[in-house]
Amino acid sequence: MSDAVQDYAHEVVHEDHGPAKGLRRWLFTTNHKDIGTLYLWFSFLMLLIGGSMALVVRAELFQPGLQFVDPQFFNQMTTNHGLIMVFGAIMPAFVGLANWLLPMMLGAPDMALPRMNNLSFWILPFAFGLLISTLFMEGGGPNFGWTFYAPLSTTYAPDSVTFFIFGVHMMGASSIMGSINIIATILNMRAPGMTLMRMPLFVWTWLITAYLLLAVMPVLAGAVTMMLFDIHFGTSFFSAAGGGDPVLFQHIFWFFGHPEVYIMILPAFGIVSQIIPTFCRKPLFGYDSMVYAVASIAFLSFIVWAHHMFTVGMPLAGQLFFMYSTMLIAVPTGVKVFNWVSTMWRGSMTFETPMLFAIAFVVLFSIGGFSGLMLAITPADYQYHDTYFVVAHFHYVLVPGSLFSIIAAVYYWLPKWCGKMYDEGLGKLHFWLSFVGVNVTFFPQHFSGLAGMPRRIPDYALQFADFNMLSSIGAYVFGFSQVLFLYIVIKTIKSGEPATGRVWEAAHGLEWTLASPAPYHSFTHPPKVVLAEAHS
Amino acid sequence: MPAHGKTAAKLMLIVVGMFGFGFALVPLYDLLCEVTGLGGRTGGQYVIDPATHTVDKTRLVRVNFITNTNAGMPWAFWSEKGGVRVHPGQPKFVKFFVRNPTDRVMIGKAVPSVAPMRASGFFHKTECFCFEHQMLQPGETLELPMRFIVDSQLPKNIDSIHLSYTLFDVTEIAASAPVGAQASPVEADAKPIGAD
Ligand code: HEM
Ligand SMILES: [Cu+2]
Numbered sequence: 001m002s003d004a005v006q007d008y009a010h011e012v013v014h015e016d017h018g019p020a021k022g023l024r025r026w027l028f029t030t031n032h033k034d035i036g037t038l039y040l041w042f043s044f045l046m047l048l049i050g051g052s053m054a055l056v057v058r059a060e061l062f063q064p065g066l067q068f069v070d071p072q073f074f075n076q077m078t079t080n081h082g083l084i085m086v087f088g089a090i091m092p093a094f095v096g097l098a099n100w101l102l103p104m105m106l107g108a109p110d111m112a113l114p115r116m117n118n119l120s121f122w123i124l125p126f127a128f129g130l131l132i133s134t135l136f137m138e139g140g141g142p143n144f145g146w147t148f149y150a151p152l153s154t155t156y157a158p159d160s161v162t163f164f165i166f167g168v169h170m171m172g173a174s175s176i177m178g179s180i181n182i183i184a185t186i187l188n189m190r191a192p193g194m195t196l197m198r199m200p201l202f203v204w205t206w207l208i209t210a211y212l213l214l215a216v217m218p219v220l221a222g223a224v225t226m227m228l229f230d231i232h233f234g235t236s237f238f239s240a241a242g243g244g245d246p247v248l249f250q251h252i253f254w255f256f257g258h259p260e261v262y263i264m265i266l267p268a269f270g271i272v273s274q275i276i277p278t279f280c281r282k283p284l285f286g287y288d289s290m291v292y293a294v295a296s297i298a299f300l301s302f303i304v305w306a307h308h309m310f311t312v313g314m315p316l317a318g319q320l321f322f323m324y325s326t327m328l329i330a331v332p333t334g335v336k337v338f339n340w341v342s343t344m345w346r347g348s349m350t351f352e353t354p355m356l357f358a359i360a361f362v363v364l365f366s367i368g369g370f371s372g373l374m375l376a377i378t379p380a381d382y383q384y385h386d387t388y389f390v391v392a393h394f395h396y397v398l399v400p401g402s403l404f405s406i407i408a409a410v411y412y413w414l415p416k417w418c419g420k421m422y423d424e425g426l427g428k429l430h431f432w433l434s435f436v437g438v439n440v441t442f443f444p445q446h447f448s449g450l451a452g453m454p455r456r457i458p459d460y461a462l463q464f465a466d467f468n469m470l471s472s473i474g475a476y477v478f479g480f481s482q483v484l485f486l487y488i489v490i491k492t493i494k495s496g497e498p499a500t501g502r503v504w505e506a507a508h509g510l511e512w513t514l515a516s517p518a519p520y521h522s523f524t525h526p527p528k529v530v531l532a533e534a535h536s
Numbered sequence: 537m538p539a540h541g542k543t544a545a546k547l548m549l550i551v552v553g554m555f556g557f558g559f560a561l562v563p564l565y566d567l568l569c570e571v572t573g574l575g576g577r578t579g580g581q582y583v584i585d586p587a588t589h590t591v592d593k594t595r596l597v598r599v600n601f602i603t604n605t606n607a608g609m610p611w612a613f614w615s616e617k618g619g620v621r622v623h624p625g626q627p628k629f630v631k632f633f634v635r636n637p638t639d640r641v642m643i644g645k646a647v648p649s650v651a652p653m654r655a656s657g658f659f660h661k662t663e664c665f666c667f668e669h670q671m672l673q674p675g676e677t678l679e680l681p682m683r684f685i686v687d688s689q690l691p692k693n694i695d696s697i698h699l700s701y702t703l704f705d706v707t708e709i710a711a712s713a714p715v716g717a718q719a720s721p722v723e724a725d726a727k728p729i730g731a732d
Contacts, residue, residue, distance in 0.1 A: 112540040176551055184543040214550045222558025234709065237562060240647045241606070241704030247575055248565050252558060315572055315653055 019520060027122075030114030031520060032099045033417070038121050039096025040410070044486070046088030046128065047403075051479050053081040058441075058475040060458050061468050074458035075143035076135060082146025086264065087171045088128050090398065093406045094267040095120075095178045098206050100417065102182065103522045104511035105200045107191025107529060110521060112184035120177035127170035134160035145456060147257065150238035150249040154230045161231065165224045172217045179210035179217075186210075191510070193529030197291070200509050200535035201284065204291050205270030208298045212259045212266070215302075220256040223249065247312050254305035262301040265365075265397060266294055268405035269336055272358045274509070274535075275412050276340050279355035280347025281506040286339040287535070293332035293339075300329045310381045319378045326376040330369065337366055352504075353427030357408035360400055360435055368396030371446065386456075389449025395442045399478075400435075407434070407485065414489065415503045419517030420496025426488045433481035440474025509535055573656035576649035576700075581667060582660035582685065584627070591625035592688040595695075599686065602700035603632065609705040610638050611672070613646075625688035627662065632680040634703065636672035643671045643710045646680075646701040655697045658687035666701065669710060 019025045019034065029035060056077045060068050069077070099117065103110055111117050134141035139158035142148065153161060186207045190199070199207075226237040226249075236242025238249045269290075277284045284290065306314060306322040314322075340362050349355070371393040375381050384390060415421050444467040449455075453464045460468065499516045510527060511518070569577045600619035605611055616631040636642050646666045650656040661667075665680035672678060686697065 113544065116544075180544050180547045183547055184540045187543055188539050211550075214547055215554050218551050218553075218555035219558040219561075222555055222561075226559075226562075236709070239709075240702065241645055241706045242709050245565070245569075245575060248562065251565060252561055255558075255561070313575070313653065315574065318572075318574075 028118065030110075030118050032103050032111045032114070032117065032522070033518065033520065035111075035117050035121050036096045036099030036101075037417075039092050039099060039124075042121070042124060043089045043091075043093035043096060043406075046084050046092070047482065048486075049132070050081050050084035050089055051482065053077045053084070055475060055479050057081065058472040061460070062472040063469065064460055064462055064465050066459055069458070071458045072140060072143060075145075075456070076141045078456055079142045079145050079148075080131070080135065083131065083142070084128065085398075086146060086260070087168075088124075090264045090402050090406070091175065092124060094206075094209070094264075094402075095175075095182075097202075097267070097271070097406070097409050097413075098178075098182055101413065101511060102185050102203060102206065103189070104416075104514060104518060105203055105509055105535075106186065106189055106194055107510050107523045107527045108185065108189035109524050111181050112189055113181045116177050117181050120174045120181065123170050123174040123177075127167045127174065130163050130170070131167040134158075134163050137163075147253060148227075149253070150227060150230065150246055154227050154238060157231070162228070165228050168224045169221055172221045175213050175217050179213040182206055182210040183214075191523065191526040191529050194510075194534060197288070198529065198531060198534035200270075201273035201287070201290055201294075202267065202270035205266040205273075205294050208294050209263050209266045212263050212298055212301070216256040216259045216263075219252060220260075223252045223256065226252075247309075250309050250312060251305070254308045255302075257308065258305040259298075259301045261394070261397070262297060264402045266298065268361065268365075268402045269294060271405045271409045271412075272340065272361050273336075275354050275358040275408055276343050276362075278412075278504050278507045279352060279358075280344050280349050282343055282347045283508075284339065284535075285342035285345075286335070289335055290339055293335040296332045297329060300325060300332070304329065307376055307381070310378050311385050323376055323378045327373060330373055333369055337362060337369075352411075353422070353424060353431055354408045354412035356428065356431045356435075357404045357411065360431070361404045361408065364396055364400030364404070364438070368393055368398075368401055371396060383452075384449065386454055387449040388445040388453045388455055391455050392442050392445035392449055395445070399442065400438050404434070404438075410489065412504075413511070414492060415496075415499035416511060416514070416516050416518055418493050418496070419499055419515075420492050421499045421503075422488055422492040422496060426484070426491075430481055430484050430488060433484065434478060437474050437478030437481055441471050441478055442474070444468075444470045444474075508533060573650075573653045576651050576653050576656045578648050578650050578656055578659055578661060578699075580661075581664070582662050584662065584685065589625065590688050591623055593623050595624055596621045597624055597686050597690065597694070598696040599628075599684070600696065600698045601630070601632075602698060604700065604702045606702055606704045609644065609703055611636055611642070611644055611703060611705075613701070613703045622686055624686045624690050627683060627685050629681065629683050632665065632682060632701070633677060634670060634672065634680060635677040636674060639674045641671065641673055641707075642705060643669050643707045644703050645669050645706045646703045649700050649702070651698045651700065652694065654691065655694050658690040658694075659697060659699065660685045660687060669706060 019031065020028070026034065026038060056069060057074065060074055099111060137160045139160060141158070141160055142164045144153040144157060186203060229235040230237050230239060236244040238244050238246050240246060273284055273290060304322060304326045306318065307326045310319060371389065375384055375390065375393055411422060411427055448464045448467040451464065453460055501515050502512050503516060510529065510533065513527065513533065514522065569575050598619055598621050601615040601617065603613045603615055605613050612635040614633050616633070620628060620630060622628045634644060648664070648666050650659050661682065661684045663681060663683040665682060670678060670680070
């Protein structure tokens with residue numbers, strides 16, 4: 001390993017030092033910081049596009065009846081909202097953070113495979129360009145839900161489904177290359193003294209997430225390939241008429257899909273585990289148990305997939321197995337929440353913006369975990385399934401969960417990235433608007449779901465009107481407060497107060513030993529790592 | 537750099553393996569259905585073995601018939617009776633009917649499913665129209681014979697079984713030369729999935 005580090009230090013000396021100028025810098029860059037920046041801006045753009053689609057949905061649902069869009073278009077909006085948020089906003093944002101932070105946290109000069117890094121980013125704009133362009137095609141874009149169940153997505157799909165399939169292939173290729181790069185960086189490029197059990201938790205969670213991605217993205221690619229064959233080459237993988245089985249699609253999809261939801265939360269666990277100790281001025285409680293908890297969650301995520309399909313019919317033994325294995329996930333998840341709270345216990349806490357988002361994460365993510373447990377109860381799920389209760393569940397884990405962690409990370413590391421401090425007052429305003437917005441949007445959905453409101457419909461029965469109006473108001477508050485976020489970030493980059501190298505009083509980790517803004521090449525000489533400085 | 541190349545190559549093995557695994561799920565799933573009766577799948581043509589065959593005159597089991605047509609399938613599809621009572625082990629003959637009300641030649645195929653799932657391994661068809669395609673001329677009506685036996689080993693707590701058929705329009709599938717393992721409906725007939 002130390003060989004690799006030396007090789008590296010050697011190679012870097014021969015590279016030129018500053019970035020190239022103009023557009024070419026961004027097109028051809030192999031620098032981890034540039035690529036991280038590209039990923040982050042790209043995912044923010046996708047957040048705004050996917051968010052606008054959600055606002056179309058919420059506008060239509062503001063009142064019962066059909067007022068703004070026709071049901072076909074409504075379905076395209078829900079489908080593309082889901083696809084863009086999952087694959088375009090949350091996942092690339094985490095990869096962007098990994099690019100920025102892993103080399104700095106591990107004491108490495110750059111990522112292991114810089115050219116592949118460039119390629120894995122530049123595939124994305126094409127993949128999403130293709131996906132979004134289907135909305136303008138004859139027959140419209142994908143309208144079969146982000147879970148694209150066959151035969152809705154094969155026999156009954158719009159013609160544009162082929163472009164959707166290629167788009168998914170491209171996103172998959174990008175994620176796989178990104179993961180290979182991340183694993184190679186973590187395994188081969190740690191500075192001397194940075195042992196595995198000294199790595200910051202963000203690095204740990206990403207290592208495990210990258211393995212999850214390698215395991216399930218190819219399965220997703222297989223699923224869409226089978227769809228492609230069913231659509232164009234006369235096979236019947238998912239068509240009962242030809243001897244296939246539509247239920248098989250759901251098994252393959254969720255074998256990918258459940259690990260996928262953990263792909264979107266494990267790096268968030270890592271981020272929160274970095275931020276909370278800093279603002280509690282205490283080391284993280286239970287570092288080792290945090291690592292083991294993440295590993296067990298990752299393992300369990302492979303054996304719970306059928307909790308998404310209780311209602312398709314399953315032998316009793318299967319229902320019991322998937323119910324208990326799903327509930328088992330609550331144990332390591334509980335360990336994590338316990339450790340975060342214990343870290344806060346008797347800490348000298350301060351509440352800067354990143355900390356506010358991190359605390360909100362712990363509380364609101366837990367609410368999402370609890371509704372998950374309710375859904376895991378098989379007989380109860382027969383009532384909850386395909387209602388707004390499920391929508392409330394996964395939005396609680398994904399919005400104040402994954403997305404809040406990303407926002408927290410941006411506030412936390414932005415001063416390190418650009419050398420300037422954000423405006424604390426505006427940051428807090430952004431937090432409170434988001435916090436209120438997200439709860440007003442999604443909390444009422446628990447109730448409309450329990451009362452029986454189905455998901456994925458453009459119109460609904462009158463008794464759901466109040467909850468839906470509330471949800472829509474919350475959605476607009478939340479949506480527009482993200483424009484404030486954009487303003488805050490731009491303002492920081494343009495005219496923020498200069499930040500110190502350490503930035504936060506009690507920040508630990510190698511990245512804080514670098515100057516702010518971090519130099520273009522992180523550690524040209526591998527630092528000697530001592531435990532106290534390895535992680536927070 | 538070579539260190540990274542090696543790591544990347546090893547990781548690519550996972551990727552290739554998992555891509556293969558995705559496809560391997562197709563036969564694995566069929567195997568699972570065969571073993572557990574998942575999805576209520578029934579077997580292919582059953583041959584009575586006189587050596588072991590017994591009739592349980594002490595029990596009567598009700599077998600109900602449900603006929604569905606898939607969305608977009610214009611044929612009429614019905615059974616002579618809504619259900620019959622049989623002794624486990626006793627062969628039974630029933631009739632189904634299809635009519636093509638359209639003005640074109642069409643091909644249909646019925647896909648069976650048994651509920652409760654636990655009963656599917658004990659429901660044997662010795663003769664079934666679902667083993668073949670049906671081609672109907674415009675306006676033609678066809679009688680579809682079907683012969684079955686409920687296994688005398690049927691668990692005691694099951695006293696009624698539902699046999700449901702869904703009729704699919706396979707005119708296009710049957711016409712276009714199919715590619716791939718599961719593609720050929722004819723092949724699927726010869727070796728029905730979940731044959732027991
Ligand atoms: C304690 C942990 C969790 C449990 C027990 C749990 C359980 C469940 C169950 C049983 C369902 C299926 C509900 C149905 O369709 O009827 C579900 C749906 C879902 N969960 Fe979770 N979940 C947990 C955590 C998470 C996390 C951390 C995420 C993502 C970050 C997540 C994302 C989702 C999504 C996206 C869906 C809906 C998929 C769809 O049908 O569109 N869940 N969850
Ligand atoms: Cu799940």
